Amino acid sequence: MNELLWIILLLINFGAVLLAFRFFGKTGLYIWVAISAILANIQVLKTVELFGLVATLGNIIYGTSFLATDILSEIYGRKEAQKAVWIGSFTLVITTVIMQICLLFIPDASDFAQDALVTIFKFFPRIVAASMIAYVVSQSHDVWAYEMWKKKFSSDKQIWIRNNLSTMVSQLIDSVVFCFIAFIGVFEWNVLLSILVTTYLLKWVVAACDTPFVYIAKKMVDGADGEMHTLKSESLA
Known part of the structure; x- marks a missing residue:
């Protein structure tokens, strides 16, 4: 069912x-x-069994942030992709600060959400600290690597090469940094290492699966540019 x-x-x-x-x-x-x-x-706080292995959720949606920066790198360039990295970092910091203040409010007797919010967001600062460091390092590497590989493999047919080479290494960096900062002392070593391995494997699968979507995004832009060129030609005629 989980699969x-x-x-x-x-x-x-x-x-x-x-x-x-x-x-x-x-x-x-x-x-x-x-x-x-x-x-x-938030999702990463939930551990599940997938394909017979223990893993955390959040791997898919986190992987899509690499898809987003790769699309930005491919179509708009490194500067716009790096801007997305800083937007993600800013979002994490502000969310953490706001939610920590919210937890300080004394709940009314009718409140039913405080305990659930405490369970998630009291652990959140450590998760965010781990995620922030891993996010900035891995995403910045991804943006840099994509640009580097784009110079070596520059044709549209080679998008899959630059996409996978940049993302899969970046995901490994992210997994190692995040798991060790977030989960040391929380899980037993065997569980932590299992989470690290399965987390990276799942991220690797997500990275491999996102390649067609980079091509689709590229085609969407090329198609839109072609349509715009046609409209301009017709208007001039």
């Missing part, structure tokens, strides 16, 4: 990235990066 839900969630997340790009352009990708930064750090 089926994971595949469905994968398709929904990737589809949502393309919809955000289709309707709002690069602004939509910036919005998605902010959404993924918040949701990934």
Whole structure:
């Protein structure tokens, strides 16, 4: 059951990235990066069994942030992709600060959400600290690596090479940094290492699956540019 839900969630997340790009352009990708930064750090608190292995949730939606920056790198360049990284970082910091203040409010007798919020957001600062460091390091590497590989493999047919080479290494960096900062002292070493391995494997699968969506995004832009050129030609005629 978990495996089926994971595949469905994968398709929904990737589809949502393309919809955000289709309707709002690069602004939509910036919005998605902010959404993924918040949701990934909440989902990661839940551990599940997937394909016979223990893993945390959040791998898919976090992986889509790499998809978003890769699309930005491919179409708009390194500067716009790096801007998305800073937007995600800003979102994490502000969310943490605001929620920590919210937890300080004394709940009314009728309140039913305080305990649940405490369970999630009291642990949130450590998760965010781990995520912030891992996020900035890995995403910045991804943006840099994508640009580097784009110079070596520059044709549209080679998008899959630069996308996978940049993302898969970046995901490894992210997994190692995040798991050790977030979960040392929380889980036994064998559980922590199991989470690290399975987290990276799942992120690797997500990274491999996102490649067609970079091509689709590129085609969407090329198609829109072609249509605009046709309209301009017709108006001049």
